[in-house]
Amino acid sequence: MITPLSPHTGAEVTGVDLAQPVDAALRERLNRAFVEHSVLVFRDQHLAPRQLLDAVRLFGEVFPQHNTRFALPECPEIHTISNQDFFEDGRRYIPGEGYHTDHSNAAQPPKATVLHAVQLPDRGGDTQFVNMQRAYDDLPAATRDRIAGLRAVHVYQSRHSERKLMALSEAARQRVPDAVLHPLVHTHPESGRKAIYLNPIRIEGIEGMAEDAALRLLDDLLAHATQPQYEYRHRWRPGDMVMWDNRCLLHKANGDYDMRQVRYLYRIMLKGDAPS
Numbered sequence: 001m002i003t004p005l006s007p008h009t010g011a012e013v014t015g016v017d018l019a020q021p022v023d024a025a026l027r028e029r030l031n032r033a034f035v036e037h038s039v040l041v042f043r044d045q046h047l048a049p050r051q052l053l054d055a056v057r058l059f060g061e062v063f064p065q066h067n068t069r070f071a072l073p074e075c076p077e078i079h080t081i082s083n084q085d086f087f088e089d090g091r092r093y094i095p096g097e098g099y100h101t102d103h104s105n106a107a108q109p110p111k112a113t114v115l116h117a118v119q120l121p122d123r124g125g126d127t128q129f130v131n132m133q134r135a136y137d138d139l140p141a142a143t144r145d146r147i148a149g150l151r152a153v154h155v156y157q158s159r160h161s162e163r164k165l166m167a168l169s170e171a172a173r174q175r176v177p178d179a180v181l182h183p184l185v186h187t188h189p190e191s192g193r194k195a196i197y198l199n200p201i202r203i204e205g206i207e208g209m210a211e212d213a214a215l216r217l218l219d220d221l222l223a224h225a226t227q228p229q230y231e232y233r234h235r236w237r238p239g240d241m242v243m244w245d246n247r248c249l250l251h252k253a254n255g256d257y258d259m260r261q262v263r264y265l266y267r268i269m270l271k272g273d274a275p276s
Ligand SMILES: [Fe+2]
Pocket: 096, 100, 101, 102, 251
């Protein structure tokens, strides 16, 4: 059963056990639902790493994630998200704070990210999503005209980012691109819908635009897109496997819970196309 979770973003999938084989008809239905709802929440899944990998492959090919220090040793396609990681100076690292889209510094960023809850705090730690297609549709025509054709420079870590990322190892640095250009307006390759394509963690500037004008435009677009009417806020339950579409959403984590409690999730990404 597929039940919408908000008027525009997210659907809950129940009655499917991803540890069991999924036939072609159901696979197609789930892939269509993913494009339609942008976030799929599979309830009551209890998947070991290899089972999770098989389940996620129903939706595409696995994308190699950038910072291999978080790779699960027995299954390196899976990375871990944990509140028990610390920077070298001892500060706690909360991955995913602040709205962003994943790995947009790749020439072909991952189309989807999947998280599977292994251990959750009693409360808090929600993941918030905003729908960048809706946000694009509501822009004034003059703004849509202004941003059509603009391209942003994405890097591993923007010097304008308020959030610090964990440093890459030398080997990872060799693999991760220096800077890529992506359009500010992205057309979804499956639905054909346009979305604003932003990433405050990774965007360094806009091609051919003075820095202060570019930052003002990016701030305005972000403020518009992160209004509550575009949001679906996911409250995690044990057993949740949540998959979202990076091509038309921003997301962020919340470090608003008791840090003595462990929050630990598996993360997998799926390969996507170059945004256009
Ligand atoms: Fe993320």
